[in-house]
Amino acid sequence: MLDKKIEQRINIKFLVKLKKTATETVYLLREAYGxxxxxxxxxxxxxxxxxxxxxxxxxxxxxxxxxxxxxxENVERVRTLLRTDRRLGLRKIAEKLHMSKETVRQILTSDLYMQKVCASVTDK
Known part of the structure; x- marks a missing residue:
């Protein structure tokens, strides 16, 4: 299935060949795609x-x-750093590797299949 943007560009190209104005093209696309x-x-x-x-x-x-x-390469850098110290947080990893926190988060969750585990200590 074509990407909707590409599909609409194809339609614009077609309407240009039919000598439709840009305003008519906008109207027709809105009618078709809402x-x-x-x-x-x-x-x-x-x-x-x-x-x-x-x-x-x-x-x-x-x-x-x-x-x-x-x-x-960056996935491997994160993996190697975590092997040295598994207690590093997302921010520290990003700082040490000069990467954005979002990139590190994506690598940790989707490539290394890690998730946040929070252990709380309760006194009884």
Whole structure:
């Protein structure tokens, strides 16, 4: 199944070929997709791109920092650090490895299958 964004871009491209205006395209997409329709500004942006001759409906490659730091190498770094001291908290791990807390949390839960275990000591 196509991603809804890609599907709508294909439809925008089709409507451009039918010589529909950007405003008509917004109206038709909202009629077809309702709440899931692309925003007016996105429709105008893609309408312009297709009007100028663009054929590809996929996003352009972006330069810069990768979307995530959750790489196999970083998973191994977290695993190694935890082997040295299992009492380290999420914040300390993130500080020591220069990673975001969210990335460390994702690695701990989804890659290392760890969960928070809280042991409380009660005096009787």
């Amino acid at each position: 709440e899931d329709a692309l925003s007016k500004s996105r429709v105008f942006e893609w309408h312009k791109r297709f009007s100028e001759g663009r054929e590809n409906v996929e996003d352009d490659e972006r330069s810069g920092r990768p979307v995530t730091m959750k790489t196999d």
